[in-house]
Amino acid sequence: MNSRRNAPPIVGVIGGGQLARMMAAPAGALGIHLRLLAESAHECANQVIPDVVIGDFRDYETLRTFVASCDVVTFDHEHVPNALLRRVASEGLEEKLQPGPNALQYAQEKVKMRELVAAEFSPRWRQVAHIDEARDFGFPCIAKSLIGGYDGKGVWRVENEHELTELLKHGGLLLEELVPFDAEISVLVARSPHGQAAVWAVTETIQENGICVQTITPAPHLSEALAGKAQAIALSIAEQTGVVGVMAVEMFLVGEDLLVNELAMRPHNSGHWSIEGAMTSQFEQHLRAVLDLPLGATGMRAPHAVMGNILGGDTSDLHRAYLHLFARDPGLKVHLYGKEVRPGRKVGHVTVLGEDAKRLRARALHATEFFAGRAGEHDE
Ligand code: ADP
Numbered sequence: 001m002n003s004r005r006n007a008p009p010i011v012g013v014i015g016g017g018q019l020a021r022m023m024a025a026p027a028g029a030l031g032i033h034l035r036l037l038a039e040s041a042h043e044c045a046n047q048v049i050p051d052v053v054i055g056d057f058r059d060y061e062t063l064r065t066f067v068a069s070c071d072v073v074t075f076d077h078e079h080v081p082n083a084l085l086r087r088v089a090s091e092g093l094e095e096k097l098q099p100g101p102n103a104l105q106y107a108q109e110k111v112k113m114r115e116l117v118a119a120e121f122s123p124r125w126r127q128v129a130h131i132d133e134a135r136d137f138g139f140p141c142i143a144k145s146l147i148g149g150y151d152g153k154g155v156w157r158v159e160n161e162h163e164l165t166e167l168l169k170h171g172g173l174l175l176e177e178l179v180p181f182d183a184e185i186s187v188l189v190a191r192s193p194h195g196q197a198a199v200w201a202v203t204e205t206i207q208e209n210g211i212c213v214q215t216i217t218p219a220p221h222l223s224e225a226l227a228g229k230a231q232a233i234a235l236s237i238a239e240q241t242g243v244v245g246v247m248a249v250e251m252f253l254v255g256e257d258l259l260v261n262e263l264a265m266r267p268h269n270s271g272h273w274s275i276e277g278a279m280t281s282q283f284e285q286h287l288r289a290v291l292d293l294p295l296g297a298t299g300m301r302a303p304h305a306v307m308g309n310i311l312g313g314d315t316s317d318l319h320r321a322y323l324h325l326f327a328r329d330p331g332l333k334v335h336l337y338g339k340e341v342r343p344g345r346k347v348g349h350v351t352v353l354g355e356d357a358k359r360l361r362a363r364a365l366h367a368t369e370f371f372a373g374r375a376g377e378h379d380e
Contacts, residue, residue, distance in 0.1 A: 008033045009291055012066055014057050015076030016043025018337040018346070019267050019283075022275070024048040026284035032291070037066045044338040045076070060084055067093050074098050074245055074290045075266050078107050079148065098193070098244040098290040099265050106241045107265040110144055110174045116240060117260045121233055123179050123252070129172040131165045142176040143167055155210060179259055181252035183221040186270035187234035190246045190285040190295055197235055198285065198295040200278055202227045203270045205250070211344070214364060215307045216357055217273050217300070221253060230258050237263065246271065246286040269309065269346070274298075276333045276351050277305030302353035308364035310348035312341040313372030318348065321371050328377075332367055 008031050013020040016038030024045070027034045035051045036043075046052050053069075055062035057080050067073045067088050073096050085101035094100060106113045114125050127146070128134045143164065145154035157178065158164045167173060184207060188200045204219035205212045218227065234249040237260070241247075248268030250261040271282035280288075280296030288295055310318070318336055325332055329352070336348040350367045352360045369375035 009072070010035050010070045011287060011290060012037060012070030012073035013045070013049075013076055014063075014066070014073065014080055015039075016045040016049075016052070017076045018044055018339070020045035020076040021048055021337060022267070022272075022335070023283045023287060025275075026281060026287055030284070030287065032287055035066075035070055037062070047338045058084065060087060064088050064091065064093070067096050070096065072096055072098050072290050074286065075104075078104065078265065080104075082108055095193075100242075100244070103241045103243040104265055106237075106243075107247075107263045109147055110262075111146060113260075113263055114174065117237065121251075121258060121260050123259050123261075124177040126175045127172065128168070128175055131161060131168060134164055134168075134175060135161060137175050138177065139164075140178050142178055144174045144176065146172055146174055153210075179252045179254060179261075181254050181259075183219065183253040184261070185219050185222065185230060185251050185253055185258075186215070186268065187230050187249045187251065188246060188268065188271040188274070188282055189231075189234045189238045189249065190282070190289045191238045191243050192289045192295060193244050193292045195239070196295050197238055198280075198298050199231045199235055200271065200274060200282075200298045201300055202230050203273065205270050211309070211311070211346075212269050213309055213311070213368070214361060215270050215273055216361065217277060217305045217307075219253075220357055226253070226256065226258065233258060233260065241265075245289045246282045269349075272335070272349050273305040273307040273351050275335070277301055277353055303355050304357045304360055305351060305353050306357065306360035306364045307349055307351045308368040309346050310336070310350065310368050310371045312343050312345040312347050313374055314343075315371070315373035316341045318371055321367075324377050325367050325370055329363055329367065332363065334367070 010033045012035045014037045021044050034049045036049045037053050082101050082105050111127050140159045143156045143158045184205045186203045191197045201218040203215045203217040206214040243265050246267045248264040252259045267282040267286050275281040279299045333351045339347045352363045354360050
């Protein structure tokens with residue numbers, strides 16, 4: 001915490017997207033000063049966080065100066081090169097980076113993550129550089145770029161050797177068996193430098209074309225025992241990686257088995273429901289964790305929470321939807337990210353809380369379709 005008397009702690013955030021933007025509300029409530037390192041003056045978080053440094057996070061001097069100016073630095077994305085973070089850490093700034101480069105490598109490098117996760121909780125996988133190493137892996141399979149990728153970018157379903165040979169022209173890949181999953185789930189955990197950890201109810205994520213369109217919490221397809229097992233896996237990964245802050249562990253549910261798909265070491269789309277749906281939101285918890293403060297209660301405020309992503313459609317003025325949606329559904333909670341609308345881009349989300357998950361899903365769907373210009377005012 002900041003040693004200047006009466007000065008609020010300064011939490012630096014690298015990246016000016018919607019995750020940084022949604023940290024602003026709890027930071028304001030808790031009297032925490034956010035400082036942003038944004039790539040341009042037009043990032044959506046800049047609209048709600050006044051203290052913005054415009055600069056390139058890939059530039060060492062920019063990064064080091066920014067980190068030195070804050071009490072703690074955290075992330076809106078995972079694109080900061082790990083080697084740069086290690087260099088900054090080695091200059092006596094290690095404790096300011098939360099999560100640090102050691103933990104972050106597991107979210108940045110898919111092979112590192114696969115090596116960490118126990119084989120029983122992992123799809124069969126192999127790192128390949130040449131088609132000769134892949135011929136006996138089995139097709140169809142899933143190929144993933146070794147570093148980076150989000151919203152399904154950097155993930156390919158590969159049908160045969162020919163397709164894989166083409167993909168390998170661009171560099172090495174991680175191959176995974178094609179998992180015939182029954183559902184995709186996400187477990188949100190938070191961990192502080194002291195090692196205190198917290199976990200929220202398990203969320204089911206509904207994906208279309210590689211993009212999450214809705215989440216349902218608690219996950220309806222999961223028995224209590226399996227939900228507990230999923231939470232235990234996520235907590236164990238938090239401990240093993242030493243992550244600080246919020247981490248989402250995405251998993252596949254296959255019968256009674258749980259297979260880890262991905263780690264995200266930051267607040268995550270699958271945890272947006274927690275803003276209204278949990279005693280402590282993922283954004284507040286992230287700030288508490290990176291400042292090494294005691295974590296907040298994670299219990300739910302309602303039996304179910306459904307979140308729907310607003311994906312850009314044909315309508316560019318999203319606010320026009322407010323009159324109809326607010327009149328129709330007073331319980332609907334809307335978050336717009338202040339981003340320019342482009343087809344398929346995540347530009348906001350809605351959350352509804354209540355008893356009946358099916359009914360909640362219909363309410364969320366109507367709202368997100370209406371925002372995208374696809375639902376009429378009288379549609380159910
Ligand atoms: P991203 O980070 O780009 O979202 P993911 O690794 O989460 O990438 O993959 C995107 C989607 O691709 C997943 O949500 C899932 O639907 C599908 N997918 C990924 N890996 C596999 C796999 N091994 N088997 C089957 N489907 C997969």
